[in-house]
Amino acid sequence: MKKFLFPILLFSIIATAHSQDLKAKIKIDIERKVGEVDSLLYGNFTEHLGRCIYGGIYDPKSPQANADGFRKDVLDATKNLGVSIVRWPGGNFASGYHWMDGIGAKESRPKRKDLAWGDTESNQVGTDEFMKFTSASGVEPYVCVNLGTGTLDEARNWVEYCNAPTGLYYSDLRAKNGHPQPYHVKYWGLGNEIDGEWQMGHKNAEDYSKFALEAAKIMKWSDDNIKLIASGSSNYNDKWIDWNRTVLTTLHDYIDYISLHHYSGNHEKDHYKFMAITTRVDNIITITEGLINEVRSRYKMQKPIYIAFDEYNVWYRAFNEQKLEEHYNMQDALVVAMYLNTFIRHANSVKMANLAQLVNVIAPMMVTNDKLWMQTTFYPLSLFAKNAHGESLQTFVQSDKYDAGDYKQIPYLDVSTIYNDKTQEIILSVVNRHQDKAIETSIQNQFGKLADKATVYEVNSANLTDENTVTEQKVKTKEKEISINADNFTYSFPAHSFTMIKIKVKS
Numbered sequence: 460m461k462k463f464l465f466p467i468l469l470f471s472i473i474a475t476a477h478s479q480d481l482k483a484k485i486k487i488d489i490e491r492k493v494g495e496v497d498s499l500l501y502g503n504f505t506e507h508l509g510r511c512i513y514g515g516i517y518d519p520k521s522p523q524a525n526a527d528g529f530r531k532d533v534l535d536a537t538k539n540l541g542v543s544i545v546r547w548p549g550g551n552f553a554s555g556y557h558w559m560d561g562i563g564a565k566e567s568r569p570k571r572k573d574l575a576w577g578d579t580e581s582n583q584v585g586t587d588e589f590m591k592f593t594s595a596s597g598v599e600p601y602v603c604v605n606l607g608t609g610t611l612d613e614a615r616n617w618v619e620y621c622n623a624p625t626g627l628y629y630s631d632l633r634a635k636n637g638h639p640q641p642y643h644v645k646y647w648g649l650g651n652e653i654d655g656e657w658q659m660g661h662k663n664a665e666d667y668s669k670f671a672l673e674a675a676k677i678m679k680w681s682d683d684n685i686k687l688i689a690s691g692s693s694n695y696n697d698k699w700i701d702w703n704r705t706v707l708t709t710l711h712d713y714i715d716y717i718s719l720h721h722y723s724g725n726h727e728k729d730h731y732k733f734m735a736i737t738t739r740v741d742n743i744i745t746i747t748e749g750l751i752n753e754v755r756s757r758y759k760m761q762k763p764i765y766i767a768f769d770e771y772n773v774w775y776r777a778f779n780e781q782k783l784e785e786h787y788n789m790q791d792a793l794v795v796a797m798y799l800n801t802f803i804r805h806a807n808s809v810k811m812a813n814l815a816q817l818v819n820v821i822a823p824m825m826v827t828n829d830k831l832w833m834q835t836t837f838y839p840l841s842l843f844a845k846n847a848h849g850e851s852l853q854t855f856v857q858s859d860k861y862d863a864g865d866y867k868q869i870p871y872l873d874v875s876t877i878y879n880d881k882t883q884e885i886i887l888s889v890v891n892r893h894q895d896k897a898i899e900t901s902i903q904n905q906f907g908k909l910a911d912k913a914t915v916y917e918v919n920s921a922n923l924t925d926e927n928t929v930t931e932q933k934v935k936t937k938e939k940e941i942s943i944n945a946d947n948f949t950y951s952f953p954a955h956s957f958t959m960i961k962i963k964v965k966s
């Protein structure tokens with residue numbers, strides 16, 4: 460009998476937690492600084508894949524195209540999204556890409572089979588075109604070199620082509636192609652996901668690290684101002700920690716960042732498990748921070764090594780046949796907001812993040828013929844990019860918790876807090892993970908006086924499954940002003956919502 464009672468009891472405890480009125484407390488102290496939130500956290504990624512480059516950012520036949528063939532609506536939406544940096548040309552594509560194919564007269568560029576995704580690559584968008592895209596959209600370029608099938612010389616020559624003043628073979632070639640001024644590309648990736656067996660030129664940790672070290676040396680010797688990002692883990696098997704340790708140990712003198720990748724999905728159709736997924740991301744970051752500390756301490760390093768989370772997103776429905784055109788819903792928008800909350804909580808170590816990808820392919824914006832529209836995930840991303848700047852704060856959060864499968868003691872509220880001393884504002888970002896309960900939260904300010912009004916931005920929709928389409932934006936940001944009467948105020952975070960509150964502080 461007892462054997463049966465226990466699960467029933469457990470079920471009713473969990474069910475009660477999900478059904479009773481929930482309360483929480485958040486304490487904000489602007490003196491508890493974690494680290495500066497780098498604007499590169501609001502980065503993105505464009506890969507030669509599906510309709511991201513061709514038919515996305517670049518479509519010379521579209522009525523939306525500018526004189527260079529780039530879609531004006533995509534350029535405008537990229538600015539509107541607040542994107543700071545864009546990684547290119549891949550992804551998996553980068554591991555088979557030979558950059559010399561993509562320069563010079565467009566009609567003479569070779570067509571090649573891309574073995575990463577199976578498409579024919581026309582090479583109509585290459586280095587000079589990507590640079591035009593970055594300057595037209597006001598973003599920083601981040602180039603990932605081919606350390607899969609590529610050579611050391613290719614990597615080094617690409618730096619020379621982009622960054623050297625004229626007078627050398629490759630910089631003169633750039634001038635001949637119409638660009639005498641160097642592009643000064645600062646961020647360079649040392650390959651993509653080389654730990655994955657799906658990668659062209661996959662290597663084990665030792666082989667990758669040796670090869671990447673030689674590439675790093677000659678790339679830095681070509682331009683000492685560049686920042687290098689080593690290919691960290693993307694494949695969280697039992698060897699991922701060893702991979703990151705080997706990479707950091709071998710490359711520590713040359714690299715500025717180690718990259719991490721993570722994709723998530725509601726594979727089990729379990730809301731609460733899906734909502735807990737970023738606790739895994741938090742764990743991956745914390746372990747990598749530990750590895751960085753270990754290596755920096757062993758080599759008595761002064762130079763920091765940061766984390767570039769240069770691919771992250773929700774991605775679980777659309778694979779090859781659909782060219783990865785995922786349609787996002789309200790639930791996915793919450794997960795994207797939680798990725799950003801996680802990066803902000805680790806603002807001392809995570810100094811770059813790139814949502815994969817920008818347009819059409821697992822993206823916050825889509826183009827349907829001549830119309831661009833925003834997916835649900837666009838809204839939290841743009842709110843963060845536009846408002847979430849300053850110092851990340853360590854924040855006390857007391858909230859009811861739940862267990863879901865392997866995920867234990869997950870607080871219903873996922874919170875990050877920033878203090879911007881230029882604008883003297885607190886930016887509080889809160890995801891209420893609860894499926895159907897609002898959470899009344901006492902927000903207590905520990906230092907300075909809060910202004911008597913605050914701006915609230917909310918991303919929400921009646922159903923977690925609500926999606927946007929080319930004709931309807933069910934999920935979007937709603938803005939309102941609220942009055943605050945004292946330093947301790949109460950706010951009720953609606954069920955399954957993302958809320959950002961911006962409040963001035965008078966010191």
Ligand code: AHR
Pocket residue numbers: 506549550551552651652770815816
């Ligand atoms: O973003 C889609 C793919 O996901 C990228 O090409 C690859 O790096 C990752 O596995």
